[in-house]
Amino acid sequence: MDDAVGTLTRGTAEGGLTTGAVARMLGVAPTTLRSWDRRYGIGPASREGGRHRRWTSADIGLLECMCGLTNAGMPPAEAARAALAAASRDTPARPDEPTSRSRTPSSHAPGALPVGRARRECRGLARAAVRLDAQAMDELLDAAIDKYGLLAAWESVIMPTLHAVGRKWETVGERYVEVEHLLSWHVSSALRRAAARRAPTAGSGVSLLACTPGESHTLALEALAAGLARQGLPVRMFGAALPVEAMEEAVRRTGPAAVVLWAQSRSTASRALVARVESIEWGVRGARRRPVVLVAGPGWAGQLPSRALHPSGLAEALDVLAAISRR
Structure with missing residues (x-):
């Protein structure tokens, strides 16, 4: 919380925080804050020049109360009434403290995520x-x-x-x-x-990314695909659970410089699949090529194929694929 406290302290000393700064701190869209202000009166007590919102520590305390109640499942209008009533009493409103028309919201919605000392x-x-x-x-x-x-x-x-x-x-x-x-x-x-913000650079080898058959976790591969695209490197992202025959066809048709096989669990990591992909050839006779195969994801731990590369994270995978693609 140190960075949030520092931001709040500096903002208060300077006359309050802007709506954008408060939105980033609380994880609320700026339009949501403006809507709460307009509909329920959950807004800054004063405005700069009568127009621009500047949020003080007291204003943010009221917002935090509002966020806590809505996070716990209370409808916004009801949460606003409870937060304003608590502020007028100078006591914190509790998500598990029902108002005259409310259910106990904590039984209907999860609480905060345990992110620890994160950004x-x-x-x-x-x-x-x-x-x-x-x-x-x-x-x-x-x-x-x-x-x-x-x-x-x-x-x-x-x-x-x-x-x-x-x-x-x-x-x-x-x-x-x-x-x-x-x-x-x-x-x-x-x-x-x-x-989507950058077109691929001509002349670089393609990286083919796919989850192993039976594997449905794709986000890490999507991050890798986005990282390659932002470097201008061509990439083909085939996503979850690509069947073996489809993977072979994709390799033959694209002629990739590298193939990345993602396995989240040990049950979807297959050494036989790696050997099969490594053996695929394309090109004219006498100048045939094979892809460099990388295995990625926690599923390969303890069962790494002998020749396949195994980057430790996104940064290393980007570096390795960039070097292969630009050969």
Whole structure:
């Protein structure tokens, strides 16, 4: 929380934070904050020049109360009434404290994700995911990629949030399925938006990316595809559970410089598949070529094929594929 506290302290000293700064800190879309202000009176007590919102520490305290209540499942209008009533009493409103017309919301919605001492953007994304706030997730993901670059955003914002969902699954089970599914969809969408910003450079070898048969986890491969695209390197992303015969056909038709096979679990990692892909040839007689095969994902731990490369993470995979593609 140190960075959020520092931001709040500096902003208060300077006359308050802007709506954008508060939105990033809390993981709420700026349009949501403006809507809460307009509809429910959950807004800054004063405006700069009578127009521009500047949020003080007291204003942000009221917002945090509002966010806590909506995160716990309380409808926004009801949450606003409870937050304003608590502020007038100068006591915190509790998500498990029902109002005259409310149910106990904590039994209907999950609590906060355990992101620990992560970046402010990671905590904001986690809050937005719990609230199922699609617009806020899109804005926060795009802002993180623009600010830090794809690699750093993936490692320090996106992955910690995804891991936090996984840790919640271990303790509360199926209650977090909807959070995981929506967050994964918006991460995938953000990666595709990031990949679309640059056309591939001519003359570089193609990298073919595919999950092994039976493997459905694609986000790490999508991050790799976006990273290659942002470097101007051609890539073909075949996604989840590509059948063996389809993989062979894709290799023969594209003639890739490299093939990356992703396995999330040991049950989907196959040495026989790696050997089969390594043996595929294309090109004219006398100048036939074979792809360099990389295996990626935790499923290969302890059962690495003898010749296949195994990058330790996204950064190393990007470096290795860039070197192969530019040969």
